[in-house]
Amino acid sequence: MIPMTLAEIAHAVSGRLDTVSDDQATVTAPTAFDSRQVEAGGLFAALGGNRVDGHDFASAAIEKGAVAVLGSRPTGTPAVIVDDVVAAMSDLAHAVATRYTGRVLAITGSAGKTSTKDLLTQILARHGSVVATERSFNNEIGFPHTVLRVESDTDFLVLEMGARGRGHISHLAAIARPQIGAVLGIGSAHIGEFGSREAIAVAKRELVEALDATGIAILNADDPLVNAMAEHTRAQVLRFGTNPDGDVRATDIDLDTNARAQFTLRHGNNAAPVTLGVVGEHHLTNALAAAALALSSGVEFATVAEGLNGAELVSGSRMEVTERPDGVTVINDAFNASPESVEAALRSLATIAATVRPTVAVLGEMRELGDTAPALHATIGRQVADLGIGTLITVGGHHAELMATAARDAGSVQVTHVETKGQVLDLLNEGLRGRDVVLIKGANSAGLFETAATLATGH
Incomplete structure (x- = not known):
């Protein structure tokens, strides 16, 4: 501090x-x-x-x-x-932030905030000292906690901003005013609270609205709701994505047999090959956002490319891959779940399955989806079948059952539904064999990250 x-x-x-x-x-x-x-x-x-x-x-x-x-x-x-101790933490963080002379970068979006922060931190660390949000401490307690870790000689302060309603991001931005802010994408996470993706976008754009004319708004050119936020900021706009109009973009995109993205990173006249160390094509978006944030902070293009090459996630339970001695691969992506992130994780599992390895998806219920929950869970079930996943285990109540029924009706998936996470390990330990690949994903409240961690040890 x-x-x-x-x-x-x-x-x-x-x-x-x-x-x-x-x-x-x-x-x-x-x-x-x-x-x-x-x-x-x-x-x-x-x-x-x-x-x-x-x-x-x-x-x-x-x-x-x-x-x-x-x-x-x-x-x-x-x-x-x-x-009020929580309010006092915010007041103290604001006082510290006004004394801080380094660069403040903020990240928001429906998904990918922590992954982008992990990738960005690895790039910035090659250029200077960094203080960043720990894990997903991005609310009214975790946010000031992060700001209060900054020191006088810290070069970069990287902050995640979460929102469960209108005004939340504005409040956080008032504590520590960012010079650079990135919006990753608008998905269905918390749609039960907001009511629509458009309403989520209005809440998320509070970040770019908080930037002044000297700031830089980093926007996802591949997401129309995010791209349109350019009209709501005084800041300079820098776009990222696979869209040819992106200022920071990826071309020549491919996935290796472990579903790790390989691409050419481009910015202006600069180009460099990059291979990420993290599983999942969806992390391409996070990598491009991290690159755009770093470039806007004055980091040289070559340093950005070097920092992304082989970059991995350091926050747990996010496409965390463990190869067990017996040949079983466990993918722990159970920190949280939205329809978009579940679909992305399933696509990664299917990519690995293309190497003719048996696949198992353990999916818990998704939360905070409101009236859309039944339809979205059923959609995920059908996607499991469409992607050719061999085995599905659903965990939880009625919505998990809907997921199981949809998968069973849509294809030749071996489906089992259980009500509690405690039943999952017994099922898996009975049926897993060497070369099996197991994906575990669900809402944080389901606690499946504990199941994944235990399974990864082989016990």
């Missing part, structure tokens, strides 16, 4: 100091909301919760080296007392 005294922090968050003997004591390390992750010189944010209350761990945080606690009530430890 950019150093601030307790007096400065109290002023920034409109709080009062309690049990503080020296208001000039300086916080130099990041703010943590888990007492086990407190660093010496940091600040501990005592968040309330349904099961645990961070205030109960205030003393433990101080013992680990926290300078003070950011809390809503006294704890008998040095503290900055505020009415």
Whole structure:
């Protein structure tokens, strides 16, 4: 964190100091909301919760080296007392962001934010120091947590921006104003909350609306809803995609036998061959977005191409491939699921199946799809059959059953439906043989990433 005294922090968050003997004591390390992750010189944010209350761990945080606690009530430890700890984290992050002089880059979209961030971070790290969103900490808690990790000499601050309603991205952009913002695409994720893809687009375009005239809006030329956002920003527009009109584009696209994209990256008169290290043709979009963000940040084209070559995802449960000693391949893509991401993962599985390897898809229910959920789950079931996937195991309630029924009716897929993830491992362990390829995907709340992780170990 950019150093601030307790007096400065109290002023920034409109709080009062309690049990503080020296208001000039300086916080130099990041703010943590888990007492086990407190660093010496940091600040501990005592968040309330349904099961645990961070205030109960205030003393433990101080013992680990926290300078003070950011809390809503006294704890008998040095503290900055505020009415709302979450709001105070945002206020503090804003104060830190105004002192930060490096480049702020923001990423939003219905899918691919974390994957793009992972690829971008690997490119930028070749050019300078980077602080980026951990995992998918892109909401009202995770976003300020990321900003509060930035240091005075950090070159790039890379921020994911999630949205579950209108105004969410505007709020995040006001905490740390980005100079460069990318919108990846508009899909069906959270359509149950927004009502339509058009409504999702209105919420996502808040990022480019937040950019000023000196900024750069990075837009997906292959997505009409995103491409149209050029009319809603004062910033310079840079487009990416496979569309010939893209400023940063891919040509000569191919997939290897492991469904890894190979292509020629082009920008202006520059061209270079790239082979990604991550499975899935859909990551081509994420790679092009990462390239456009990096180029807009002043990174040389050659460095961008070198950074993308062999680049992999470091955030878990996203097309994470494990080759077991017995020959079984496990693809863990179970961090989350939308209709578009499930279809993309299935296409990758089918590409691998073209090498005449038996394929198994374990699919949990998708969430937050509203009235469209029955039809979208049935569509996924038919896609499993159309792509020639050999075995389908669906996990969950009524919508998972719809997926199973549609697959069974559409083709010669061996289909099994189970209600709980606990039944999946027994089914797989009984039937898997060497050379089988297993894809596991579902909504985060289904917890199938735990099943995938266990399966990957072979136990």
